[in-house]
Amino acid sequence: MNMSDKLTVTTQPPGLAAFIATACLCGTPAFALEAFDPTYTFNGFGTLGAIYSDEGKADYVSSWLLQPNGAGHTSEWHGGIDSKLGGQVNIEFSEAFSAVVQVVVQRQEDNAWTPELEWANVQYRFNDQFSLRLGRTVLPSFMVSDTRLVGYANPWIRPPQELYQLNPLTNLDGLDLAYAREFDNARNTLHLSFGQTDRDVVQNGQVRARNGLVISNTFEYKFATLRLMYMRAKLDLGIEQTDIIYGAYTSLGETLSTIPGQENNAATAMSLGTRYDIADNAVELYSAGIKLEPGNWLLMGEWGQVPETGALANVWAGYATLGYHFPTFMPFITLAEINGDTPNEPGVATTGMPASLAGEIDALNQGLNLLLFQASTAQKSITAGLRWDCYPGTAIKLQYQHIEIDDHSPGRLGNIQPDFTPGGTVNVFSAVIDFVF
């Protein structure tokens, strides 16, 4: 065993050397073949962070849809909110043909740190203007969607959740066409994406988006960037707790339809069984963003809107960030808000019903209203932060966020406890190290 091991070890280097020598001797053909020789590049990124929240009845999470718990109720300090590790391999087959694979490990909806295939696509560049990507690509909902998970590339610890959580999904399986035009001091890029996506979400839920279409246009002029985006898809959202409520209305409707004189209430109950369910609903998202970087200043702002979709009320959100680049420090301040229509659902009337049935229906109506309030997020926040580029490729960021939650909603918080009182304020302190390698 040992002998053969040694033999293999000793025979390999000469083999390799012979190979290299041959390659060197045949210099010209090797050079000609270089065009077909793929080049690989590996890059990585990551974030290590700890977040504190003073709200004891709910959790501060990075995403209400994708993270089951976080800082506040579960534990005052939590390390699994922004922490993640990502790796990306770029393969260049030729100047026109390339591929990208990106894998990200972060805490998932089931609390497990499972690696997920974030991107996996091949790109073909027809010319300087046109390029096509096939496979899993970024879902470009917002201005920094491309680097949403790469903390180092962004000024803040995480993009303002008021806006960015209008669409918590980050990738799309399909195709993506880009058309770029260059002018003297300007550049315009038009992006068209088609595709679909499936994602497991909190509370054993699933999201399914089909027939997705994204149109976005980015115009850059000197230090200014302007972006407009429209997105549409057919959406299915199944979450255990909400499905129980809808199911209860349907069976209530069936029960009431057998009771004489309750035909109207039966019809109301039946319709409530599907009224708020998100099943094959067309969902739309509009967004607009502007970024200005004159000299050392950074001023950026984005706005977005999602019209009513099932249980999700019509909401709009926006933020503005102002920052200043010192050589290695960047202090910044962000104002953000999400607001929308307040739900108003009387539910099924209980007049003239036996007390026991009326009590059950009232409880169901309350449950539905609670769900609708939770789905109509409204909050305002102010964030003061500091980014310190302490070492090339490494930045330390500190952020303090003061959130004012609207009286009828839990805001962007997750893991809402039954005794949570809507409204009030939440103070969040975050400290992270972002790195790229």
Added chain:
Amino acid sequence: MSSAPSSTLSFKDIDMTSTQAYKKLLRLALLAVCVVVANIRAEMVVVVTANSPIHSLTRNEVAKIFLGKTRRFPDGSRAIPLNQSEGNAIRKAFYRQISGKSAAQVKAHWAKLIFTGRGQPPKETSNDDKVKRLLNKNTANIAYIDLASVDDSVKVVPLK
């Protein structure tokens, strides 16, 4: 009576030493400033291969090439930028001069391009000699070096 002059004397002593210390500090500070200024003022020039058809470029055109915003020279031919190593004073000065961006800003800019899958930062080499050697492998290459390192193998591109 006798304690008064001695106390003045000791005061003077302190004054003397602190003045000397100030002078020393001042000299050191001046020296530091000179070093820094010398570093910044080190004449940086943009170069292409001796046989390149490129004659002059604007600051903005150079910035676009080195920040991955374009793959071509203004005449439409392919442009391949070459970088000096991270941390080299000349690299910091170069990006400051052409784009006004600090080393940290440039690094974050490239992180953005890399992780959008839309670009890779320019190839890097550690010093002017290596840059010149690499430069001459392809007429599409463009780089920056210290004026003192310029020789027949390269052509200086004046910035308009």
